[in-house]
Structure formats: C-alpha cells, structure tokens
Amino acid sequence: MLLHLLHVLVLISGFLVICAVSQSLEDQILQALQNTVDCDSCLDLLGDLQAVAVTGDDALIDLLTSVCIDTKMFALAIGLTAGKLCDALFGFCAAPPVNPFRVPFPRAAPAHPNTAITAPKPRRKPFTVVHLSDVHIDHEYTIGSEANCTKSICCRNFADEAGKPITVPAGPNGNIKCDSPVSLANSMLEAIDALSPKFSIFTGDVVERATWIVDQAEVTADLMDFNSQLAAKLTVPIFPALGNHDSAPSNAFARSTTVTANNSQFVFNTQSQGWERFIGKTAANQVDHNSGSYSALVPGTKLRIVSVNTQYWYKQNLWLYDTDAQQPDPNGVLAFIVQQLQIAEDAGEKAWIIGHIPLGKEDILDDQSNYFDQIVQRYKMTIAGQFFGHSHKDQFEIAYSDYSNQIAANAVSIAQIAPALTPSSGNPAFKVYDVDPDTFEVMDAKVFLTNMTDPSFTTRPKWELYYSTRELWGSLVGLEADSALTPAFWHNLTDVFVANDTAFQQFNTHITRGVGVTPCEGIARTRRFATCVRSDRKTIV
Numbered sequence: 001m002l003l004h005l006l007h008v009l010v011l012i013s014g015f016l017v018i019c020a021v022s023q024s025l026e027d028q029i030l031q032a033l034q035n036t037v038d039c040d041s042c043l044d045l046l047g048d049l050q051a052v053a054v055t056g057d058d059a060l061i062d063l064l065t066s067v068c069i070d071t072k073m074f075a076l077a078i079g080l081t082a083g084k085l086c087d088a089l090f091g092f093c094a095a096p097p098v099n100p101f102r103v104p105f106p107r108a109a110p111a112h113p114n115t116a117i118t119a120p121k122p123r124r125k126p127f128t129v130v131h132l133s134d135v136h137i138d139h140e141y142t143i144g145s146e147a148n149c150t151k152s153i154c155c156r157n158f159a160d161e162a163g164k165p166i167t168v169p170a171g172p173n174g175n176i177k178c179d180s181p182v183s184l185a186n187s188m189l190e191a192i193d194a195l196s197p198k199f200s201i202f203t204g205d206v207v208e209r210a211t212w213i214v215d216q217a218e219v220t221a222d223l224m225d226f227n228s229q230l231a232a233k234l235t236v237p238i239f240p241a242l243g244n245h246d247s248a249p250s251n252a253f254a255r256s257t258t259v260t261a262n263n264s265q266f267v268f269n270t271q272s273q274g275w276e277r278f279i280g281k282t283a284a285n286q287v288d289h290n291s292g293s294y295s296a297l298v299p300g301t302k303l304r305i306v307s308v309n310t311q312y313w314y315k316q317n318l319w320l321y322d323t324d325a326q327q328p329d330p331n332g333v334l335a336f337i338v339q340q341l342q343i344a345e346d347a348g349e350k351a352w353i354i355g356h357i358p359l360g361k362e363d364i365l366d367d368q369s370n371y372f373d374q375i376v377q378r379y380k381m382t383i384a385g386q387f388f389g390h391s392h393k394d395q396f397e398i399a400y401s402d403y404s405n406q407i408a409a410n411a412v413s414i415a416q417i418a419p420a421l422t423p424s425s426g427n428p429a430f431k432v433y434d435v436d437p438d439t440f441e442v443m444d445a446k447v448f449l450t451n452m453t454d455p456s457f458t459t460r461p462k463w464e465l466y467y468s469t470r471e472l473w474g475s476l477v478g479l480e481a482d483s484a485l486t487p488a489f490w491h492n493l494t495d496v497f498v499a500n501d502t503a504f505q506q507f508n509t510h511i512t513r514g515v516g517v518t519p520c521e522g523i524a525r526t527r528r529f530a531t532c533v534r535s536d537r538k539t540i541v
C-alpha cells in the first residue's frame, strides 16, 4: 500500500515527488486508485499506509527512502492532517475550516500612516519595472530531439526514447511541449534590458519540470547557471524570489519546527551566494537565515521589496503533513513579513511583496491565505503592490477589507500574476509596469510576448507589446489620466468583464497569450462565482 500511494501521487500530479516504480506496479497502483473514490476511501488508503509505516516494513521503507524524501514523510497521522492531504492531492475531502490564528503585530495601524508619501499633481513621469516568472530552463534541451513525446516535458534525449524515429524535431528556441532552452531565456533577457527598466523582479521557478529525475546536484547547478545568466544579460537590478521547483525533490521544503534536517538549506545557501550581487549583503544573509525570504530597498528609492518564500504554505509540499499539531507560521515566514513591513511603515517607506505562489489560490493552504490576509489588512497603507507567478497565467487577484461585501470601496490590495517564459503554457511572456516614482503604484500593466508561430521564432524571437491594460480597458472603467491602477480600478474592471463579453473574452485569451485558450462562453458570469472568472479573481480570505 505504501508504494501504491507514492506512485499515485506521481500520477495525479506532475508536480509531485516521483519514485522509481516498475510498470506492473503502476497497474496495481492505478487499481488501488480506482478504489479510492471519495474522502472516506482516501482516508482508508492513508490508514493502510500508516499501518505499513508503523509496523515497519524495513526493506520497503529503506527502498523508498533511498529514492524518495525521507521515512519521516510516511509517519502520516489520521486526523486533520490526513484530511488536508486527501484534499490537497485528490480533491476528495472538503478543505477543513481555517484554524483560527491571530497574526501578532508589534503595534496597531497608525491613524494616518505614510501620509508623507503622496503623488504631486501632476504626477512625475513613471519608471519602468519588468516582472518575469517561471523560466523553467532546461539545460538538457536538445535541438532536433523529439518534441512530441508523452512525458510532461519533451525536447530531450531521454534514454528510454533512444533510437525511436523523430516525428517533430525540437527547434532552436523552444516548443510548446517543452521547457525553455537557454537561448530563449537569453533572448527574453536581452529584450528586457532593451526596455531599460529601473529594476526587475523575478517570481521564481528556475528549474525545468522533469520532476522525476531532478536532484540536488541539478537544482544547484540550474540555480547557479540562471544567476550567472541574469548577471551577464541584465544591466539593471533584479529582485528574485524562490519557486517550488527550486528545490530537490520539487516542492520539498521541510519545516524547521518539525524536522531537524535542513533539507532545503542547500537552496538557501546557493541563492544567498548567487543573489548577493543583486540584493546586497544584508538581504543575502537573510536568504540564508530566513529560509529563502529577504527584504531590500530599491537603491535610490523609498520602495522596499519583501521577497517571500511561499513554499511552506503550498499544499503540494508534502512536509506540511508530517504532524497533526498546528504550525501556524512554519519557518517564521509570516513573522518575517510583519517585521519587514513594520520597518517600512516606521521609515515612511512603501513596500512591494513578491513571491512565487499567489495567496488565495486553490493550491495554497486556506489557513495561510487567511493569515497572510491579516497582514495585508494591517499594512494595506504600506503595501503598494503584490507580485506572484506559479500559475504560468496572466492573472490578477483582489483583496477586500470585507469578504462578504466585495465593492470597489472595500478593495484594499491588488496582486499581479505574471505569465511564464516556458513555452509549455502559452506564448512566452513577461509583464511590464509603469510605476509612479513617489507612491510606487502601478500606472499601467502591459504584457510583452514572443509569438511561437511567427517564422522569426526559429531564427531570432521578436518580443513585442501584446496589450496595455490602460489602453485596452482604461476607458471602459472611466480611468482618469492621472489615476493609478488601484485595487478599486481592478474591481471595477471585473464588473466590466461581467457586463461586456468582448472585454471578458480579451481577458480570457490573454491568460495563455492566445494559445490553447480555454473557452468561457454561455455561462452566467456573475462577478463572484462564475466558473471561468472565479479562479482569476479569487479573493484572499
């Protein structure tokens, strides 16, 4: 049974830890999965698993330990944790209710916070910031290899495909079934540098997604290579964040409160060293000692970047199920954010929160979305923006001060989600913001892309403006020339999407940059509950 669950994890989600299991076992496992049809049978399966783990089939566990994470992982308890696991992996159980926890704050919000920061009239000229994400660079990408394989990524010389005739040869700059070749990343970085941004942000996921063969040596090498590539290609500052693929096994970040082994300390060491040239010595030291999070002022501004390791909140980080005891703030990430935002508030600075996984999404624990939202509400006057990646989609999220009354006046924070470089989820793209130099509000959000079906993609990819939020939708919302894209603007834009199908279809097409667009038509699109809109404007609760 133990083996069964493990491989089931693999089959259910390409993101999970993968163990070497033979084909015949795979069939048995699939059968076991077929019997696991609802919450109760999922809990039963975990019960069997626990029995195996407890009775200690040493040979089995030894085998799994050598190929998987750690025996600790299998000490699964039945209870709330198992319910969470069944929900996270299979969607069988309803997500358990949020565990109440009040995030501690050093002091209450001041009555008139950050009144020092206002925009002069007229506003000063905005500066440019570039937001790139999910590069997923495959150093084994091979031009001419099979691009139409059945694995989660292709364009590699996989050993088990040796000798097979090539049906679709991998091109020089990427393919929709593959992760990014180095050449594609270079091409994007050159295009970014040509825009002369004041700085750029990168919201994580460096490593390719052949998750079943990724190991610590590869992750370390991939992270170091991308750091060098950024340093070589960009003449502007960059503020990076860690992604769930930037560890080995993928998604594995053990909590310091429940596990003594530093299983991802190698990631923090590598990035502390690799990022120091971008973020400075103090922030690099924080990366090492704060499990990958840091904060740094953008040179010459009053804007503080708070870069957050979101992976301790990720449902697919299996280390989160190693105990039933509630762990409201694993590795002190929430406490670190609060500390840094308090520093910003006290110093009259504004802050941008950057991280990989957007809070409020289905694959983040509800507990953590709730706790993070408490921080957003407390520091809403200091937080001038939030920026994430992970979904590979061009999206946004709105936080409201009153979840049950979602109106423009209650919209307090806006999170931008950047599309990916990897061609596997649409035309490779990045976001560009025009930013007010006084308030650090976003005045415009634009997407640039390279079109994979354009002949130039195989020779020299062209990066062009896809759309500007302000130009395309500003007038539909009645946006004034001097106004920023405030949370209220984005709220009103969702009202436009409900009322105007043409505008909504533009948004829906943009999500994957015009490739493999999932139709969203003929349904009642209410602002809050429509199937298609819902995941793209799910509120942080």
Ligand SMILES: *[C@@H]1O[C@H](CO)[C@@H](O)[C@H](O)[C@H]1NC(C)=O
Residues within 6 Å of the ligand: 148, 167, 168
């Ligand atoms: C890719 O392979 C599938 C079968 O595995 C086939 O149906 C499809 O037509 C192929 N695509 C291309 C572009 O050759």
Ligand SMILES: *[C@@H]1O[C@H](CO)[C@@H](O)[C@H](O)[C@H]1NC(C)=O
Residues within 6 Å of the ligand: 260, 261, 262, 265, 288, 289
């Ligand atoms: C884990 O890493 C932290 C930070 O580098 C260090 O303080 C701690 O001693 C390490 N723990 C173990 C068990 O190695």
Ligand SMILES: *[C@@H]1O[C@H](CO)[C@@H](O)[C@H](O)[C@H]1NC(C)=O
Residues within 6 Å of the ligand: 408, 477, 478, 479, 486, 488, 489, 492
């Ligand atoms: C949003 O819509 C409301 C109601 O129509 C309006 O009062 C408000 O000014 C709008 N705000 C923005 C920023 O568009």
Ligand SMILES: *[C@@H]1O[C@H](CO)[C@@H](O)[C@H](O)[C@H]1NC(C)=O
Residues within 6 Å of the ligand: 472, 473, 476, 500, 501, 502, 503, 506
């Ligand atoms: C609906 O949206 C489209 C595309 O943005 C725009 O051209 C059109 O004028 C809008 N229609 C109305 C009635 O506002």
Ligand SMILES: *[C@@H]1O[C@H](CO)[C@@H](O)[C@H](O)[C@H]1NC(C)=O
Residues within 6 Å of the ligand: 427, 451, 452, 453, 454, 513, 514
């Ligand atoms: C990419 O190019 C193709 C053909 O050249 C065109 O049909 C398509 O609309 C373009 N996609 C985007 C997102 O511009």
